[in-house]
Amino acid sequence: QRSKIQEESMYYEYLKHSGKLPLVGVNTFIDPDADYIHMTDHLELSRATDAQKKRQLDRLSAFKKAHADNSEKAIEQLKHVVLSGANIFEQLVDAVQVCSLGTITQALYEVGGKYRRNM
Numbered sequence: 001q002r003s004k005i006q007e008e009s010m011y012y013e014y015l016k017h018s019g020k021l022p023l024v025g026v027n028t029f030i031d032p033d034a035d036y037i038h039m040t041d042h043l044e045l046s047r048a049t050d051a052q053k054k055r056q057l058d059r060l061s062a063f064k065k066a067h068a069d070n071s072e073k074a075i076e077q078l079k080h081v082v083l084s085g086a087n088i089f090e091q092l093v094d095a096v097q098v099c100s101l102g103t104i105t106q107a108l109y110e111v112g113g114k115y116r117r118n119m
Helices: 002-018 036-041 050-066 068-084 089-095 101-112
Strands: none
Touching (some): 050 068, 068 089, 068 101
């Protein structure tokens, strides 16, 4: 079974790299005149300044403080929905109104654990 999966994977990669399997943004709409190797060697990354980082952390702190009363209830409801096996989308939409992404992620880790690939 593992051999078959590896075989299919190699075939997929061949199709992708040869262009026989068009994937938008991967192997299609490529400018034939562009020097992509040169472009990646000279690509400048944008970094946030310390002031921008502090401003974002201040906004997060203010958000958490403003929604402190409702966030705990929303997280408990989210955990309950997850454990019941129901569709969590509606509860997630409610939770993002009063909880940070980190809070929601931590709650989901607590009830479902983290994904670990089998080796």
